[in-house]
Amino acid sequence: MMTAFDILFIGSGQGAWNAALPLSMSGKKVAIIERDKILGVCTNYGCNPKIILDGPIKLMEDAELLETAGLQSEFKLDWGKLMEHKNKILGELPKTMEANLKKAGIEIIRGEARFTDEHTVEVAGTSYTAETIVIATGQRPAELNIPGEELLITSNEFLYLPELPEDIVLIGAGYVAMELASIASRAGSRVHIVQVSDRVLNGFHQPYARQLTEKMKQDGIQFHFNEKVTAVQQAGSGLELQTESGLKLQAGLIVNATGRIPNVEPLQLEAAGVMYNKRGIEVNEYLQTSTSHIYATGDILDKKQPRLTPTAVFEAKYLAGKLLGKVNEPIQYPPIATIAFTAPRIAQVGITVEEAEAHGDQYKVQPMELGKQWDFAGRGEANAHLTLIHDTDNKLVGATAYSQEALEIINSLTPFITLGLTAEDAAKIVYAFPSFETMIPRYFQS
Numbered sequence: 001m002m003t004a005f006d007i008l009f010i011g012s013g014q015g016a017w018n019a020a021l022p023l024s025m026s027g028k029k030v031a032i033i034e035r036d037k038i039l040g041v042c043t044n045y046g047c048n049p050k051i052i053l054d055g056p057i058k059l060m061e062d063a064e065l066l067e068t069a070g071l072q073s074e075f076k077l078d079w080g081k082l083m084e085h086k087n088k089i090l091g092e093l094p095k096t097m098e099a100n101l102k103k104a105g106i107e108i109i110r111g112e113a114r115f116t117d118e119h120t121v122e123v124a125g126t127s128y129t130a131e132t133i134v135i136a137t138g139q140r141p142a143e144l145n146i147p148g149e150e151l152l153i154t155s156n157e158f159l160y161l162p163e164l165p166e167d168i169v170l171i172g173a174g175y176v177a178m179e180l181a182s183i184a185s186r187a188g189s190r191v192h193i194v195q196v197s198d199r200v201l202n203g204f205h206q207p208y209a210r211q212l213t214e215k216m217k218q219d220g221i222q223f224h225f226n227e228k229v230t231a232v233q234q235a236g237s238g239l240e241l242q243t244e245s246g247l248k249l250q251a252g253l254i255v256n257a258t259g260r261i262p263n264v265e266p267l268q269l270e271a272a273g274v275m276y277n278k279r280g281i282e283v284n285e286y287l288q289t290s291t292s293h294i295y296a297t298g299d300i301l302d303k304k305q306p307r308l309t310p311t312a313v314f315e316a317k318y319l320a321g322k323l324l325g326k327v328n329e330p331i332q333y334p335p336i337a338t339i340a341f342t343a344p345r346i347a348q349v350g351i352t353v354e355e356a357e358a359h360g361d362q363y364k365v366q367p368m369e370l371g372k373q374w375d376f377a378g379r380g381e382a383n384a385h386l387t388l389i390h391d392t393d394n395k396l397v398g399a400t401a402y403s404q405e406a407l408e409i410i411n412s413l414t415p416f417i418t419l420g421l422t423a424e425d426a427a428k429i430v431y432a433f434p435s436f437e438t439m440i441p442r443y444f445q446s
């Protein structure tokens, strides 16, 4: 049997449903194929579970900072209850959203998709054809290809752990390892990070990343830099990790957080003539693959933009506009704000300090000690920092923050950077006080 659609999405994450919904509501016959949980990684194995688990962690960190102001912060976290709380909230979300998608006329097809030709996709023996197909299959955790690989867990399992072990090792020092280390450490585990290089949070402002490392060390997290993991094996009731240099670490759990790779293999892209490489699916500036009626969005793309939810949502919305004939221009990405939800957080948007320093004739770098401002000092955040980047017209073009409040700081500066607002624009806005935002007009003074 063959079912025909106008637009068929493979994957149901942010890169898919944010396009599927407006397309279906505009009268297109739309289907979504999903092999795992509806709504993809962000909702089920990424942003959402992570930020709920981080809720009490952020509160504990804020409270500890206020010990200098007389607060006695003797918190005790019940990990099991926190997990139950998170599961209760997020367990309902995919069900509600699936009902909403169906109500909007979208057909949900369960199973793994593979192309049989450039207009046909097969799922569990049934073929589906479509005029337009969108590949939004995202990424999955990379493998280390070492003996004992099967003993490792990934962020997928960490985010559903019913209990935390006394000792936990995280391999890698990117977003996933650094965020999960912050959570596990405050929640009571002894945490080790084993990193192949001497850098953490690649892509973020490295002086802030180094400051964060020192802070995490003070909190008891042990870093092992320039270590290549060679094997993992069972050791008594736990596990033992070995590295090339001879380091041995024992722990209840070892998390592989060494990056993510594109979900391309089961798709049989060759059958549809879709070009890809080890970084993902190749698209042009209209998100069109090498087969013109097949598009791709989200983390699966081979792209230079950060593989984050706001990027996937932006692409999905662009594609919906394009497929509805409302947009004819190539996709133009705005600056994409990024944040590592560590303790404290590091966030950035726009031109980075490193880019600005490399083009000193075009940009001015302005480091600021936020911790010396009365409001940050009042919250005990003496170590908070902000670096602003201005262009030669004194417009704000980039910012990076190191603070418990980095999310709010960077989000409040993002409109100035994205829309190219000036000092005059800033002076026209009246914010509630006291707040970080009331300081923004001053950030235009040279």
Ligand SMILES: Cc1cc2nc3c(=O)[nH]c(=O)nc-3n(C[C@H](O)[C@H](O)[C@H](O)COP(=O)(O)OP(=O)(O)OC[C@H]3O[C@@H](n4cnc5c(N)ncnc54)[C@H](O)[C@@H]3O)c2cc1C
Pocket: 010, 011, 012, 013, 014, 015, 016, 033, 034, 035, 036, 037, 039, 040, 041, 042, 043, 045, 046, 047, 048, 050, 111, 112, 113, 114, 136, 137, 138, 139, 155, 176, 263, 266, 267, 297, 298, 299, 300, 307, 308, 309, 310, 312
């Ligand atoms: C631990 C973690 C924390 C994160 N935290 C943040 C954060 O705080 N902020 C942020 O912006 N981003 C965060 N991200 C990144 C964010 O989750 C991704 O950028 C986002 O999910 C990408 O959406 P997507 O639709 O492209 O892909 P995905 O969400 O990965 O969805 C792809 C879907 O396709 C399905 N699929 C794959 N192959 C097939 C097939 N052959 N047939 C059928 N279905 C298939 C998969 O099962 C999956 O559900 C985090 C990621 C992780 C892993």
Ligand SMILES: NC(=O)c1ccc[n+]([C@@H]2O[C@H](COP(=O)([O-])OP(=O)(O)OC[C@H]3O[C@@H](n4cnc5c(N)ncnc54)[C@H](O)[C@@H]3O)[C@@H](O)[C@H]2O)c1
Pocket: 144, 171, 172, 173, 174, 175, 176, 177, 179, 194, 195, 196, 197, 199, 200, 201, 202, 227, 228, 229, 257, 258, 259, 260, 306, 307, 308, 338, 339, 340, 341
């Ligand atoms: N807050 C957020 O927005 C957020 C949070 C989590 C994940 N994410 C997304 O998920 C992606 C994947 O995150 P990630 O942390 O898995 O990847 P990553 O690329 O950010 O970091 C991988 C880390 O593993 C290290 N590494 C690589 N090979 C290694 C090896 N053999 N041994 C030891 N260390 C090794 C790298 O040096 C790096 O530090 C991110 O790039 C981002 O797109 C975003």
